[in-house]
Amino acid sequence: MPKASTVVIYGTNLSGYRIAYALSKLGYKTIMLNRGAYVDEVRNQVLTQLPFDLCWACAYAPQRLFVGLGAMQILYNSELLELTGTAGNFKAKVKKRDPFVNNYICAECEKCIDACPVEVEKNGKKQKAVYVVPKMFWENIFLIDEENCTKCGKCETACPTGALKMNPPVEEIEIEAGAIILAPEFDEPGEAELAPFGWGRIPNVVKSSDIARAALATNFTEDSFRRPSDGKLPQSVAIIVTPHFNEKGIEYENYNASAQAVYRANKIKEMHPGIDVFLFCRDYKCYGKGHCRMYERAKDNGVHIIRTEKLALSVADGEKNRISFSTCSTKELTDKKTVEMTILITGQRPPTAMKRLSKICGIPAESHGFCDIVPFTCAKTEVNGVFAVGEFTSPKGNPETIWEGYGPLREILSWLGEKNVAKPQPPVLRDVSHEEAKTGVFICSCFGAFSDKMDLESLVNRVKMFPHVSHAEIINGCCTPSSIQETAAKIKNSGVNRVVLAVCTPTQKLMKFRKTVMIAGLNPLLSEFLRLREDVIQVHTDPARMEDKAAAMIYAAASKLKTARALPTLMDNIGSSVLVIGGGPAGLEAARYLGEAGYDVHVAEKTDHVGGMADILSKDLEGHEIKKYMAQLLEDIEKNEHITIHTDTTVTDVSGYAGNFHVRFETKDGETVEVDPAIVIIATGALEAKTDQYGYGKDERVMTQLEFEQKLAEGKITGGHVAMIQCVGSRNPKKPYCSRICCSDALKNALTLRKQGIDVTICYRDMNTYGFKDDYFQAALKDGVSFLRFDENHYPKLEASDDALKIKINDISDGKDKEVVSDYLVLATGMDPNRENNEVFSNLFNLRIDDDGFFDVESCACPYEDASKRIMKPFELSSNGVFVVGTAHSPRSFMESVMMARQAAGKAMVILSSGKMAPPNAMYVSEVDTSKCTGCGLCVDVCPYNAREIDPVRKVAVVHPFLCDSCGACVVACPSSAAFLRDQREDQLIRTIDGLLAV
Amino acid sequence: MADQKTEKIIVAFLCNWCTFTAADLAGTSRLKYAPNIRIVKVMCSSRVDPVFILKPLLDGADGVLIGGCAPGDCHYSKGTFYARRKIALAKTLAGSMGLDPRRIRLSWIPASEGPRFARVVNEFTKQIEALGDNPAKREVYI
DSSP states (O other): OOOOOOEEEESOOHHHHHHHHHHHHHTOOEEEEOSSSSTTSSOOHHHHSOSSOOOOGGGGHHHHHHHHHTSEEEESSOEEEEEEEETTEEEEEEEEEOOSBOTTTOOOOOHHHHHOOOEEEETTEEEESEEEEEEETTEEEEEEOTTTOOOOOHHHHHOSSSOBOSOOOEEEEEEEESEEEEOOOOBOOOTTTTGGGTTTTSTTEEEHHHHHHHHTTTOSOGGGGOOTTTOOOOSEEEEEEGGGTSOTTTOBOOTTHHHHHHHHHHHHHHHOTTSEEEEEESOOOOOSTTHHHHHHHHHHHTOEEEEOSOEEEEEETTTEEEEEEOOTTOSSOOEEEEESEEEEEOOBBOOTTHHHHHHHHOOOBOTTSSBOOOTTSSSBOSSTTEEEOGGGTSSOOHHHHHHHHHTTHHHHHTTOOSOOOOOOOOOOOOOOTTSOOOEEEEEEOTTTTTTTTSOHHHHHHHHHTSTTEEEEEEESOSSSHHHHHHHHHHHHHHTOSEEEEEESOHHHHHHHHHHHHHHTTOOGGGEEEEEHIIIIITTOOOHHHHHHHHHHHHHHHHHHHTTOOOOOOOOEEOOOEEEEEOOSHHHHHHHHHHHHTTOEEEEEOSSSSSOGGGGGOOBOTTOOBHHHHHHHHHHHHHHOTTEEEEOSEEEEEEEEETTEEEEEEEETTSOEEEEOOSEEEEOOOEEEOOOOGGGTTTOTTEEEHHHHHHHHHTTOOOSSEEEEEOSTTOSBTTBOOOOSSHHHHHHHHHHHHHHTTOEEEEEESOOOOOGGGHHHHHHHHHTTOEEEEOOTTSOOEEEEOSSOEEEEEEETTTTEEEEEEESEEEEOOOEEEOHHHHHHHHHHHTOOBOTTSSBOOHHHHTTTTTTOGGGGSOGGGTTTTEEEOGGGTSOOOHHHHHHHHHHHHHHHHHHHHHSEEOOTTTTOOEEEOTTTOOOOOHHHHHOTTOOEEEOTTTOSEEEOTTTOOOOOHHHHHOTTSOEEETTBOHHHHHHHHHHHHHO | OGGGOOSOOEEEEEETTTHHHHHHHHHHTTOOOOTTEEEEEESOGGGOOHHHHHHHHHTTOSEEEEEEOOTTOOTTSSHHHHHHHHHHHHHHHHHHTTOOGGGEEEEEOOTTOHHHHHHHHHHHHHHHHHHOSOGGGGOOOO
């Protein structure tokens, strides 16, 4: 039986979206089951746990595009009922109910709202039974309030496009699918789970996610954190990281919790320095990029960070919150602070969808109630063809969630049949270069809605008189399938070769407008889209002045188009091979992934062997067999004929750009190898940090955690007492980052030692055990590992003599001075970036290095470690064809490095599979008039994307359209007017300005 | 023609990513603001050549508003800073040409702040109205 090609994605977490996006690009259809009635009714992590109050609505953007192209289908109000068959040939029985309003046909004229006779009060605001949910940046969602709707049918009659259906039926359908992806959204703790913190019970206790949500549309302004009780700005705020104090097993701390707390505190403090902010946590778990710096900033901002083991909330003075907490010297709740508002930073609950999905799909849960996945894979469940991703498999941060969207691609593809989505052929465009410019103005009436607010007839008659306009008429719209065809026909029939569409916002409808123009046979560079609705109709009231403004806009656009020139979309052939720099676990994993997918991979390794640091490790904290995995990996690499390993090599020269790099490297014997990779993956790793503290290097009883682990594996540690000191030389202003792995390594070794009956003392500042790793901290406590906690300003002191190592420490958990006598002292020195190496590659590939010395690449840091807007670009191109993985990017554990490598390989696969690629901005790029260019290079200096360089032979600037994002900085910088933007040349801008002033 | 009108005209150069989108949001949110503003979309505020600022002022516009992303938030990372320098230059030039530099305003309005866009437009319109007609409207330049 041939395999099915469609993939069913259950749920809408970010991983699911990414998989849908990648599969659509690769030519496979996906069907997404959304349990909610609209795009984000069931919220995923990204919109609930934002540590940065950024709007992430664009994370959904691909959905819109691919639904439009037919590569993706979204079923709303849906639920998976039954799954039969096996991998490659699943049959999924699904229940669904279409939304009331079909977004793809809806013109957003709001006639339905006007027609609705029902008006009720909701949250203090009047609302009709048909209403718009919070306007998301790119889409307005019309919903029917079923409770209050009288089913009079007036809205359905009023809808001019037939988008509104009052009674969509519940349907049951069967889908044949090759693979199933489980991507349910994350579960936020509710009132019961947050009972110890009084959420829902005590006034003025709010969740951070609610603030983030409220802040979405406005950024974080004063309004988003007013007191619920009286709407006033609180003068004192407590921020509590709840997973630190909640009962075990109720909620789990994920990546962003601690960072989110500090972020929130900083934001409040920086906006209102007068507000007192108290931050309560047990540990500051700050292992993400830049998180420690945020902590330092919080201290500078005067945030009171209180570390405590226990706390309780109560009401004070009616509306205030009293937080009683234990001080370090006692477990009793002896201290208290009274604040006007409390913000809870909540963790993640085990998924409620687990039980049902477990029954339907036959997948087991792991011990905490999350979905169990096969180790070393990022998404495989025990059932072939069923994958689980994102928040569903463990408490996670957004970076991991995003990576999992690309990581399992190859495994998913192995269960699918032939591609079942063909790229649509673009319409044939007419050559108008020999024709005289004839501009047609098409004014949208939004199916009559605009005509009610403005005299469009009078506007049309006025526009017809303009010198550059040869045709003007009113159209119904160009945003629904039928109106697009209608308008395209009107443009064609009018015989014009330039088009002004006076319509509504291109933020949502740009593609539709472009499509309209292209169906009419015209190049989009010959068109202008004006926001008649957003810039005139909805914001002004005086009819005469509205018409003046609209006329001026049209005059300017028509005048601009007079000199517009059509130019084709550029296409670039891209190579099919990949270069991996660095032969450590991350690099090799990426190589295997792509090699097995059939792409040629070159691995350039500096030393004489591959394998990197991994040969020292045998198991990780969770007990995964790293040695076994590495042996298999090396064997697979050896076997694969697509993978070539070059040891003893140095990369000497790099040229080219994404899709077409040219890299030269030299071997030890002076031989030169040249490769032309389309994609480069940098996996150059990091170094174990060394220290000169605590007599390290002089006293052989003092060693680093890695050295100790080796000794332990060799069986050289047989007795005595082992003391460990964490955070040696790190998390201080000189080295403000956490190395992420040291706490896990300390616990792993301590647990091994305890099994052998050896005493262990761990001196620590914060126990950075994230996710499920906290279990091992609890296990170590139970196993009798003694933990002493010191303050960041008072590190333990060592007194070494020949017979013992005496460690003097002030234990802040009871305030007492203590002395540990031990035979070994193990120092957690953490990781150092390989600065020298990183510098070299940063210069060769033009990559940014962060403040800590690691590579700073947005696509890997994505999304919020480096909050950047570049995600609007195709995701896999945001790094311009270079991916940094593993510890070269930031401190990572073994498993995390492997996963990072897989996501980069998955992204690379999406790019490579196309073979050809249009620049991200299609035809809207900057260009050079070579007859004017003097080759001065000013444009090269100002270009933020390195998209320009001077041709060494012709001595003129050239543009790499692949890198250009058409900002126009080069155009302004150019002293000889040689640089220009294709859609906005200098003369066109001048014409626009003149046009605006002509009416 | 323009010089007969008492109504003030403001030409606004808005960056595609932030302020132009903020204007979009103001529109979809139906915020009302003064209709004197006429928008030119540019991809980045750094695309605004000082010439584009001075030309409308010499041709009869009463004010020029430039809207871009907030520093650090720029889609092109450095565009905002380029723009700031260019506008400072334009203001100096305006002064030496006898134009009132107060007729030029640079505002950083993030995409999600529709209300702020409306407020800035209203404020600036008021300021321009207080300054009165641009005297350059009636003068002839070669």
